[in-house]
Amino acid sequence: MENLEWGLKMTVLGMGLVFSLLGLLWGLLTLVLVLDKEPSVPVSAKEAIAEAERIAAVADDAVGAQVPEPATVNGMPADLVAAIMVATMKHKLTLRRQAAPFMRSYWPGSKMFASRWVATGRVRQNYSWQPRGK
Amino acid sequence: MIDQETIVLLLKGVNNVTWQSMFMIGVSFVLMYLAIAKDYEPLLLLPIAAGCMLANLPLSPMIAEDGMLKVLYNMGITNEMFPLLIFVGIGALTDFGPLLENPRLVLLGAAGQFGIFMTLIFALLLGFTPNESASIGIIGAIDGPTSIYVSGILAPHMLGPITVAAYSYMSLVPIILPPIIRLLTSKQERMIRMPYSSRKISRRTRIMFPIVVTVLVGTLVPFATPLIGMLMLGNLMKESGAVERLTKASAAEIANTVTLFLGLAIGSTMVGSEFLKTSTLFILVLGIVAFAVDAAAGVMFAKVLNWLSGGKVNPIIGAAGISAFPMAARVVQRVAQEDDFENFLLMHAMGANAAGQVASVVAGGVLLALMGAGG
Numbered sequence: 001m002e003n004l005e006w007g008l009k010m011t012v013l014g015m016g017l018v019f020s021l022l023g024l025l026w027g028l029l030t031l032v033l034v035l036d037k038e039p040s041v042p043v044s045a046k047e048a049i050a051e052a053e054r055i056a057a058v059a060d061d062a063v064g065a066q067v068p069e070p071a072t073v074n075g076m077p078a079d080l081v082a083a084i085m086v087a088t089m090k091h092k093l094t095l096r097r098q099a100a101p102f103m104r105s106y107w108p109g110s111k112m113f114a115s116r117w118v119a120t121g122r123v124r125q126n127y128s129w130q131p132r133g134k
Numbered sequence: 135m136i137d138q139e140t141i142v143l144l145l146k147g148v149n150n151v152t153w154q155s156m157f158m159i160g161v162s163f164v165l166m167y168l169a170i171a172k173d174y175e176p177l178l179l180l181p182i183a184a185g186c187m188l189a190n191l192p193l194s195p196m197i198a199e200d201g202m203l204k205v206l207y208n209m210g211i212t213n214e215m216f217p218l219l220i221f222v223g224i225g226a227l228t229d230f231g232p233l234l235e236n237p238r239l240v241l242l243g244a245a246g247q248f249g250i251f252m253t254l255i256f257a258l259l260l261g262f263t264p265n266e267s268a269s270i271g272i273i274g275a276i277d278g279p280t281s282i283y284v285s286g287i288l289a290p291h292m293l294g295p296i297t298v299a300a301y302s303y304m305s306l307v308p309i310i311l312p313p314i315i316r317l318l319t320s321k322q323e324r325m326i327r328m329p330y331s332s333r334k335i336s337r338r339t340r341i342m343f344p345i346v347v348t349v350l351v352g353t354l355v356p357f358a359t360p361l362i363g364m365l366m367l368g369n370l371m372k373e374s375g376a377v378e379r380l381t382k383a384s385a386a387e388i389a390n391t392v393t394l395f396l397g398l399a400i401g402s403t404m405v406g407s408e409f410l411k412t413s414t415l416f417i418l419v420l421g422i423v424a425f426a427v428d429a430a431a432g433v434m435f436a437k438v439l440n441w442l443s444g445g446k447v448n449p450i451i452g453a454a455g456i457s458a459f460p461m462a463a464r465v466v467q468r469v470a471q472e473d474d475f476e477n478f479l480l481m482h483a484m485g486a487n488a489a490g491q492v493a494s495v496v497a498g499g500v501l502l503a504l505m506g507a508g509g
Contacts, residue, residue, distance in 0.1 A: 003259065004259065006253065006258070007259075007267070009250075010254060010504055011251035011255060014250055014497070014500050014501060015244075016471075017355070017500045018244045018247055018493060018496055020441055021355065021496050021500075022241060022244040022489070022496065023240075023241065023344075024239045024240055024350065024354075025237075025240055025350060025351075026237050026500075027346065028346055029234065029237035030340055032238050032342055032343075033234070033237065033339065035337050035423075036335075036336050036338065036341075038333055038334045039333070039336065041330070042329065042330065042332075043330050043332040044330070045330060046478075047330075047332070048157040048480070049478045049480050050462075051332075052480040052481040055229040055460070056463065056464060056480075056484065058227055058229060066383035072464070075467065075471070075478055075480060077468075082276065104214065
């Protein structure tokens with residue numbers, strides 16, 4: 001019981017001192033900022049997150065900061081960004097495949113249709129193999 | 135032929151194997167596994183594991199009077215030099231900009247130290263002495279060097295388990311914080327968006343910050359002077375830009391070398407006969423309690439701030455007031471995005487986190503002052 005009383009006294013005193021000191025620090029910092037006269041401007045969340053990531057990246061080198069924390073890109077989990085990127089590329093490929101028939105001059109099966117391989121060979125046939133001027 | 139005496143000498147190591155030393159070597163393997171395979175604080179846990187293994191080998195000359203580990207312990211732990219040198223490196227890597235942009239967040243850092251004193255009471259109730267209880271409580275600072283510094287002065291015999299607990303739990307921030315945050319906040323509270331405003335912090339203010347903090351804290355709590363002085367020295371070197379070579383050396387070469395020495399020296403204190411006690415188990419459990427109470431107190435205090443500000447403060451940033459910079463802030467951001475993907479709290483959480491860094495040092499100094507030790 002005596003221990004508990006002593007502990008409670010320490011808690012009240014300790015937390016009181018910590019709050020008082022940091023409250024004083026708050027006041028002093030506010031005063032310094034007022035004297036600094038730098039204006040406060042609203043910024044977008046994207047800008048703020050980029051700045052915060054920059055600060056965090058530097059501090060990550062400190063001992064006691066190494067955590068198996070998933071990497072982030074602009075605040076988004078890196079895994080998610082990678083998944084979005086793969087999905088985007090896949091979607092682009094699908095669009096290209098779907099658009100392919102419209103881009104063709106001749107449909108497969110027509111006599112005029114030629115695969116890229118054949119077309120390249122035909123083009124090469126049009127060039128003389130002999131050196132120019134002979 | 136080999137005589138009996140020679141055989142005894144050759145088998146001296148094997149004959150001196152004890153179950154305690156074997157158990158501790160097993161513990162060192164677990165620490166190695168956590169450091170290498172799980173990437174939990176590898177910079178410190180791997181040297182600690184190595185120190186533990188070397189100290190527990192039978193008749194280890196490493197912990198004899200002139201053994202290397204003993205020399206390292208006397209060189210940097212007994213006189214508290216290693217944790218202080220690490221603090222210079224931390225200061226050189228920490229940007230207090232987010233805190234300077236929003237100084238009121240400093241109060242969240244103060245609230246995040248409640249677990250220290252709450253755990254002190256629990257430890258007292260479990261029968262620890264006042265000095266031991268304060269040393270266990272300081273695990274709640276969630277700040278390795280502060281824990282080592284304070285416990286090294288108040289209860290050096292408990293340095294091993296306290297350091298292992300402090301650094302291991304710091305690695306567990308992403309696992310421990312989210313459930314506490316979710317338990318104490320509603321979805322609506324977690325979805326509160328906080329507006330950003332960027333205040334350009336002039337170089338003059340950035341230079342003045344470490345000086346003001348050192349003079350203020352050093353004058354009012356002289357016991358905290360070594361901790362805050364070294365932390366702010368690193369920051370002053372960084373922000374002044376005048377001694378780039380020293381800043382880089384403090385953050386890299388010096389910090390790395392000291393970390394290796396510190397880890398080995400701490401590991402060497404984990405000798406089976408000293409470490410395997412019921413008190414070690416209590417320390418590990420109380421460390422988790424300190425951590426949880428810190429986070430809970432931070433969230434509850436942020437709730438009060440939210441109420442006072444008319445709903446403008448997201449309570450979950452309070453959990454970042456526990457120090458462990460910057461990982462606690464990152465975890466808070468992740469929790470916020472689970473409910474609202476476009477809620478960006480990282481900068482605010484970083485402010486609370488930087489405040490926690492300063493507050494943990496202040497709390498360490500206050501604790502030493504209250505116990506009438508240190509200096």
